Every structure is written in C-alpha cells, then in structure tokens.
Amino acid sequence: MDKLIRMEDLLALSEWCYEIPQSFRSDMRVPARFFMSRKMFEDISEDRSLEQLVNVATLPGIQKAAFAMPDMHQGYGFPIGGVAGMAIDHGGVISPGGIGYDINCGVRLLVANATYDELKPFMEDIATRLFDAVPSGVGRGGRLKLGLDELDHVLQYGAKRMLELGFGTQEDLDRCENDGSFAVAQPDLVSKHAKQRGADQLGTLGSGNHFLEVQMVDEIYDEKVAETFGLHKGLIAVMIHCGSRGLGHQTCTDYVRVMNAAMHKWDYQLPDRELVCAPFLSQEAQDYYGAMAAAANFAWANRHMIAVWAREAFAQAAGAHVQLNMVYDVSHNIGKVETHEINGKQTRMIMHRKGATRSFGPGREEVSAVYRDVGQPVLIPGTMGTSSYVLVGTQESMDVAFGSCCHGAGRRLSRTKAKKLVRGAELRKELEAHNIIVRCDSDKGLAEEAPLAYKDVDSVVNVVQQAGLARKVARLRPMAVIKGG
Amino acid sequence: MKMYEQLPHTADIKIRVYGANKKELFKHALIGMFQVIGPHADGCKRVDGQLVCDALPIQHVVAIQSPDSEALLVDFLSEALWYSDVYNQAFLDAAINTLTETSIEAIIKGVQVSGFDVVEIKAVTYHDLAIKEVDGMWQTDIVFDI
Numbered sequence: 001m002d003k004l005i006r007m008e009d010l011l012a013l014s015e016w017c018y019e020i021p022q023s024f025r026s027d028m029r030v031p032a033r034f035f036m037s038r039k040m041f042e043d044i045s046e047d048r049s050l051e052q053l054v055n056v057a058t059l060p061g062i063q064k065a066a067f068a069m070p071d072m073h074q075g076y077g078f079p080i081g082g083v084a085g086m087a088i089d090h091g092g093v094i095s096p097g098g099i100g101y102d103i104n105c106g107v108r109l110l111v112a113n114a115t116y117d118e119l120k121p122f123m124e125d126i127a128t129r130l131f132d133a134v135p136s137g138v139g140r141g142g143r144l145k146l147g148l149d150e151l152d153h154v155l156q157y158g159a160k161r162m163l164e165l166g167f168g169t170q171e172d173l174d175r176c177e178n179d180g181s182f183a184v185a186q187p188d189l190v191s192k193h194a195k196q197r198g199a200d201q202l203g204t205l206g207s208g209n210h211f212l213e214v215q216m217v218d219e220i221y222d223e224k225v226a227e228t229f230g231l232h233k234g235l236i237a238v239m240i241h242c243g244s245r246g247l248g249h250q251t252c253t254d255y256v257r258v259m260n261a262a263m264h265k266w267d268y269q270l271p272d273r274e275l276v277c278a279p280f281l282s283q284e285a286q287d288y289y290g291a292m293a294a295a296a297n298f299a300w301a302n303r304h305m306i307a308v309w310a311r312e313a314f315a316q317a318a319g320a321h322v323q324l325n326m327v328y329d330v331s332h333n334i335g336k337v338e339t340h341e342i343n344g345k346q347t348r349m350i351m352h353r354k355g356a357t358r359s360f361g362p363g364r365e366e367v368s369a370v371y372r373d374v375g376q377p378v379l380i381p382g383t384m385g386t387s388s389y390v391l392v393g394t395q396e397s398m399d400v401a402f403g404s405c406c407h408g409a410g411r412r413l414s415r416t417k418a419k420k421l422v423r424g425a426e427l428r429k430e431l432e433a434h435n436i437i438v439r440c441d442s443d444k445g446l447a448e449e450a451p452l453a454y455k456d457v458d459s460v461v462n463v464v465q466q467a468g469l470a471r472k473v474a475r476l477r478p479m480a481v482i483k484g485g
Numbered sequence: 486m487k488m489y490e491q492l493p494h495t496a497d498i499k500i501r502v503y504g505a506n507k508k509e510l511f512k513h514a515l516i517g518m519f520q521v522i523g524p525h526a527d528g529c530k531r532v533d534g535q536l537v538c539d540a541l542p543i544q545h546v547v548a549i550q551s552p553d554s555e556a557l558l559v560d561f562l563s564e565a566l567w568y569s570d571v572y573n574q575a576f577l578d579a580a581i582n583t584l585t586e587t588s589i590e591a592i593i594k595g596v597q598v599s600g601f602d603v604v605e606i607k608a609v610t611y612h613d614l615a616i617k618e619v620d621g622m623w624q625t626d627i628v629f630d631i
Contacts, residue, residue, distance in 0.1 A: 047495045074495040076612030076628045101608040101630045197570050208604045208631050246570045249607040249630075253563050256611070260556055273555070273611035411496050415604070444602055 005050045007041075016467040017400075019065070020054055027271065028057040034068035035401075035467040043412040043455050047074035049081075055271045056084050060279070061092025063342050063349065067401040069356050070463040071410025071455060075100075077274030080355035080411075083404040085340060086280065088348045093268075094285045095277035096259065096292070098352040100333035101252040103292055104299035105243030106177075106357075107332070107379040107407070109390065110307055110324040111229075112236040112314065116216040116479065119236050122318040123437060126214060127480040129313035131439035134212055134306050136205035136484030144202045144305065151195055154202065155187035158297030159304035167308045169326070175368055176329040177358065177376075180300040186290030190247070191254050194291075198247025198298055203305035207484040209408075209449055210242040212306065213381075214437075214480035215388060221472040225374050225392050229327055231474045238314075238324055239388060239476070240306050241381055243333065244299035251295040255288040280350045289335065289350075296334055303329060327390070328368070328377035330357040332407035338366070340402050351402060359393035359405035359470040367393070378405045378470040382457035384438070384449060384481040385431055389461045391470035405470045409457035418453035419444065437480040445483060486622075489517030498522070498606070498629045499613070503622055507554070508581045510616065510623040511561060515579050515593060518562055518609070518629065523602030524575035536577065541594035543574050550588045554616050557589055558625070562609040565593050570605070573598055604631040 003025055011019045013033070020032040032053040036044075044050065049072050056066035056078055063085050072081035077097035086092025112119070119126065135142055146154065153161045159173055159180030173180045205212060215237045220226045231237075244251075259276045262284045270276065278285040311324045331353075338351050359378045360367050367376045375393040382388045386409070397403050413421070424443025427450050431438050440446050464470050492499040500517045504510030520535050529538035547564050551557040565576050576595035583590045607630040616625045 046493075049495075076497060076610040076630060080496055097610065097612075101610075193567055197567065206605065207601075246607075249570075250567065253608050257551075257556070257560060257563075260611075261552055273614065276611070414493050414495055415498075416491065416493065442602070445604075448604075 005054070016463050020050065025054055027269065028054060030057050030062050031065045032057045033065040034072055035070045035463055035469060036072070037459060037463050040070070040455065040459060044072060049074045049079035052077070052079040053082060055275060056082055056098070058271055059084060059086065059093055059095065059275060059277060060268060061086035061090050063087050063347065067404065069404065069406035069469070070460045071355070071406040071408050073411050075355065077272055078352070078354045081406055082352070082354045083356045083401055084352045085349040085402050087342065088280045088337070088350055092280050092350055093277035094280045094289060094335055094350050095275050095352065096252050096255045096288055097274040097276060098354055099252070099292065099335045100354045101249045102243035102333050103248035103252060104296035104331045105333040106299060106303065106330050107381055108240040108303040108307060108329040109327040109379050110238040110310065111231060111327050113323045113325065114236055115234040116236055117234065119318055119322070123214070123480060125317040126314055127437040127439050127482060129317050130212055130310060130482045133309040133313045134203070134205055134482065136207070136482065142201055142203040145200050146202060148195055148199070151199060152187040154301045155190055155294035155297050156185055157181050158300040162301050162304045168304050172304060172307065172326045174370060175326040176300060177331050180304060180329065182293035182296045184290060185293040185297050187294045189287050189291040190251055190294045194247050194250035194254060197250045198245055201245040201247065202298070202302055203309065204245060204302070205242045205306065205484050206245055207445070210484060211384070212310065212482040213239045213478050215239055215476035216479050217474055218477040219475035221474065222392070225473045228371065228374050229377055229390060229473060230325060231327070231390060237476055238310050239381060240303050242302060242306065244295045245302060247298050248295040251291050255291060258284055258288065292335060296331065300329065328379060330379050332357045353404055355407050356404050357407050358403055359391070359397045360403045361393045361395040361398050380406060380457070380461060381408050383409055383451040383454045384478055385434070385436065385451035386457050388476040389457070389472060390474045390476065391464065392473050394468065394471050396468035397470055400468045405464055406460060409454040409460055411453055412455050413453040415448040418450050419447045421452060422447040422450040431481070436478050440481065440483040449483065488513040491521055492626065494628060497631050499626060501624060501626050503624050505622065507623055508584050510625065511558060511581055511584060511589065512579045514558060514562060514627060515565055515576055518565070518606065519575040519577060522604055522606060524598045525600050526575065526596040526598045529596060538577065538596050541578055541596055543595045543597065544592050546592055548590045552587065554586050555611065555614050557587060558616065559609045559611060559614065561589055561591070566606060566609065606631055
C-alpha cells in the first residue's frame with residue numbers, strides 16, 4: 001500500500017494543477033489531484049500528504065478525483081486541505097475522520113465601521129479587552145455555563161438559538177454559511193460524553209492554531225465585490241478561527257468507534273483505518289450526519305458568541321459607536337449534501353472538506369442571499385505576521401473542485417521544528433516592531449505558530465487564483481493577535 | 486528502556502510507544518499522551534521535560550470493550566482524554582488489572598492540572614496505529630489530533 005510517489009508519477013494538468021493518475025495504485029477509484037506551484041513542492045516533500053490523498057482516492061463512491069488544496073499538508077486519514085465528493089446514490093460513503101475531529105472548525109470575519117487611523121489610539125486596550133473577554137488556551141471554560149437542556153437547543157438551532165437568547169443580530173445569521181444553523185441536526189444522537197465536554201466551552205477559542213485577530217483592510221483587488229462584502233481600504237476587521245471544541249472532538253471519536261464496530265457489514269478494504277466509513281444511506285452514516293450537524297451548530301454558536309464579546313470589547317475600548325458587522329463565516333471541517341454535475345448529470349453528493357472551505361460561485365442557492373449575485377466570500381487566514389485574504393467563489397471554482405478552496409496558508413514545519421527555530425519572546429518583539437500587538441501568555445505557543453512554520457500565504461493565494469479555485473477580493477494585515485497558550 | 490518518543494509530524498503529535506508487554510504498552514501510551522503535551526500541576530516538578538508528582542490522587546476506573554487491540558487502545562486513551570477535558574486532569578500512571586484482545590479494566594491515576602504547555606489533544610486517531618512485537622518488545626505509533 002505504501003508505494004512511494006515520485007516526481008515522474010505526477011501529471012502536470014497545468015502550471016497549477018497536478019495529478020496522480022488512477023493507474024498509480026490498483027485500489028484507486030479516481031485520480032488524486034492537487035493544486036500547487038512547482039516551487040511549493042518542497043513544502044510537502046518530507047510529509048505524507050500525497051500518500052494520504054491517494055488513500056482518499058480509494059473510498060467507495062468517490063467521484064471525479066480526490067482533491068487537495070494549495071495549503072495541503074499531512075494530517076491523519078485525509079490530508080489537510082482534502083476534498084472528496086461521494087455519490088450518495090452510488091454507494092458513496094461518509095467518513096467521520098475525513099471531516100475531522102474539530103467538526104465545523106471555521107473562520108468568521110467581522111468588519112468595523114471605523115478605520116485603523118480612527119481606532120489606533122485604542123488598539124492596545126482593544127487587544128487587552130479581547131484577550132480578557134474571550135477565554136482561550138487549554139482548560140479555560142467559557143463565560144456561559146449551559147445546562148444539558150439548553151445545550152440541546154444550541155445543538156438543534158446553532159447560532160439561531162443564541163440570537164433567540166438575545167445575543168447578536170439577524171445579520172449575523174444572514175451572512176453565515178447555512179445561516180448558522182444546520183437543519184438536519186439531531187442533538188439526541190450526540191452522546192452525553194460529548195455534551196459534558198462541551199457544556200462549559202461555548203464561546204471559547206481553544207488552543208493550537210486557533211486565534212482571534214484584529215486586522216486592517218490594506219488592499220482591494222475587486223472594488224465591486226469588496227463593496228458588496230462591506231470591505232473598504234483602511235477599515236478594521238476581526239477574524240475568528242475556532243471550532244466545536246470538545247463537543248465536536250468527542251462526537252467524531254464516538255462515531256469513528258461506531259463505524260469501526262460496523263465495518264464488517266461492508267466489505268471495504270481501506271488503506272488507513274482512520275478512513276473508516278459507512279454508506280451514506282446506512283443507519284450508522286445517517287446517525288453520524290445528524291450528530292455531526294449538531295456539533296456544527298455548536299461551532300457556529302461558539303463563533304457567534306465570540307463575535308458578540310468582540311463587539312463588547314471594541315465598544316468598551318473605543319465607544320459604543322464602533323460597530324463590528326458580519327462579513328461571513330466559513331466552515332472548513334464539514335460534510336454537506338450538495339448537488340454537482342458529474343458526467344453531465346446532476347448528482348447528489350456527500351462532500352467532505354477537511355481543512356478546506358466551500359467557494360461557491362454566483363447563483364447557488366446555498367450562498368447567503370446577500371451574496372448570491374456575486375458568489376460567497378472565501379476567507380483565507382495567513383499567519384500572525386502575514387496577510388490574510390478575502391476571495392470570492394466563482395463559476396469556475398464549481399467546475400474545478402466542486403466549489404472548494406483552501407482554508408489557510410497550511411503548515412510546513414512541525415511544532416517541534418518551529419520551536420527549535422524560533423524563540424517566542426523574540427517573535428513577540430519582532431511582531432511588536434511591526435506594530436502587531438500580541439496577547440498570548442505562552443511564548444512556546446507563539447513559537448509553535450510562528451509565520452515560518454507556515455507556507456507563504458501570498459504564494460498559496462496566487463495558486464488559488466491561477467487554478468480558478470476563487471478570485472481575490474481584498475487583503476488584510478494583522479494589527480493585533482490574541483491567542484490561547 | 487524508554488516509554489515513548491515523539492516522532493515528526495507536520496500538523497499533529499505523533500509518538501512511538503514501547504512496552505515489555507501489552508499491559509505496559511497501554512500504560513506507556515497513556516503516560517506518553519499526557520507527558521508529551523506538558524501538563525502544569527501544583528506540587529509537581531519537571532524532570533527532563535517530564536512532570537513528576539509525589540502523589541497521583543485522582544483515580545478513575547476504566548472498563549472498555551472494543552473489537553480488537555488497536556480499537557481498545559484508542560478507546561482507552563479516548564476515555565482518559567474525556568476525563569482530562571471535562572475535569573482538567575492529566576493521567577501519569579495506570580494499574581491495568583485485566584487486558585485481553587478486546588477488553589481492558591484499569592485504574593488511571595493522575596493529578597488536577599491548571600493547563601498544558603501549549604496544545605490540547607482533540608482526539609486519538611487510528612492513523613499509523615499498529616500494535617506489533619518487534620525484537621521481543623511491543624510497540625505502536627499513535628497520532629493525536631491537536
């Protein structure tokens with residue numbers, strides 16, 4: 001199974017797209033296709049992401065190709081940046097590990113009605129208040145303690161429930177993927193174990209690569225679309241990156257276990273047990289899908305509450321006239337039923353995106369009504385020292401990789417390696433020398449997430465645009481970084 | 486004999502665990518899972534990067550049945566992770582009373598923690614997990630999603 005992938009095995013479909021043909025390994029059902037510039041090959045030369053992508057290409061019911069986005073790197077089961085669509089009515093499977101443990105980890109972007117120049121005198125205070133208002137790091141519970149009954153409402157209705165409880169605005173829902181609420185959620189299929197893990201974690205960032213960042217819009221590439229998204233040069237923005245916390249982690253763990261126990265029902269030969277899966281129409285898969293949707297709702301409610309507290313922090317520091325308006329919220333670890341054209345036929349698919357977001361173009365009914373004419377916003381965070389980007393989904397992106405795009409810059413160095421190369425205290429000084437305020441109580445945590453641990457986000461976004469996965473709209477520059485440690 | 490070592494992994498944490506027998510392998514996997522993320526606990530000290538505590542006052546009984554040894558190890562570690570996440574605890578020892586191919590009964594022993602060095606473990610994965618005997622020693626790799 002562990003056949004070595006060599007450069008000569010790759011077919012260049014274009015300057016930005018490469019393919020490992022189906023003939024590479026006998027168990028592949030489709031080719032494995034990835035988007036990258038040749039210069040970026042070095043970033044994945046020492047990891048096993050391509051082997052993992054080939055493994056994805058063996059899954060039952062997979063259509064067209066197993067795709068990996070330009071931020072691809074080694075994960076478990078799927079590579080990070082992996083996208084796979086399985087035809088539901090042709091034995092297509094759903095794989096919990098192919099969606100990931102942090103169900104509906106995602107990114108939310110808010111934009112202020114004030115510029116950096118206007119808010120500059122308050123930035124230190126804003127950063128401190130954000131750090132205090134939003135619990136981050138390991139073991140810090142949230143400000144909301146939910147009873148199990150109320151938690152069930154959150155799992156059923158997601159961010160919509162938080163609005164009912166008086167938090168946030170209708171616009172927060174209108175500008176969120178799925179309106180912040182996955183209708184197929186079944187809270188009763190989420191275990192008590194999972195609910196206990198999540199009970200005090202609503203409104204918390206967590207640790208690792210999760211962050212809260214204050215940014216400034218510093219470049220506009222598409223004036224018309226930027227206007228629709230509410231982005232203007234000089235405005236302050238807030239980016240939130242986190243997921244479903246322990247509740248999602250446990251839900252995935254639970255259903256990997258369920259599917260492992262049921263695997264004997266289907267004669268699947270899987271190259272990696274982490275790809276354990278079940279036909280989407282089976283009871284096991286339907287149960288997982290309902291539970292996954294409930295965990296996704298928890299993640300939307302989580303980012304919704306963090307946004308609410310970010311607004312409070314801004315108002316307290318700079319005055320109540322400063323508002324943070326929702327731009328969009330994208331999911332990047334999720335499974336969704338979507339219809340895509342396969343060989344000229346509209347085909348119902350269960351799409352897996354793991355470390356990848358949707359980038360749907362204009363006209364798709366899944367895109368929030370306010371953006372349906374232009375396409376959905378695609379949010380690509382960079383690192384604490386580099387730019388982040390807002391892009392827009394296009395019709396071309398629908399054709400290239402089922403309307404999918406990358407979810408970030410993508411790691412290139414392990415945390416251990418990053419810590420060997422970077423001292424957190426020095427990085428903090430370096431960021432501050434570039435007028436980036438840092439609020440993180442762990443130097444080790446900073447070092448692990450240092451910019452050099454990631455691929456060059458400008459190159460990644462360039463590939464995204466050249467490959468037709470999405471089109472650039474605006475660039476954001478970090479001004480304050482708030483991280484757990 | 487070392488209990489475990491950390492191996493390179495781009496995004497997550499990967500360890501290789503060793504044991505003279507399967508019981509020890511399971512115990513060392515538990516210890517490795519928590520030591521590798523650097524728990525912080527009052528009254529304990531760090532020796533060569535490992536947390537050393539005079540006493541491990543928190544104990545939970547864990548009894549699990551799974552389809553095979555690999556699943557049993559994942560389920561055992563996942564149960565310890567659940568206690569850790571819900572109650573802010575880290576487990577640095579275990580008394581494994583019975584262990585078969587498909588079942589385990591153990592007491593996991595640990596301390597209350599105020600946090601970990603950097604990351605939290607989200608889950609225990611099956612990726613690269615294969616329990617095998619090499620030159621008379623039991624070993625396996627484990628990848629943790631972080």
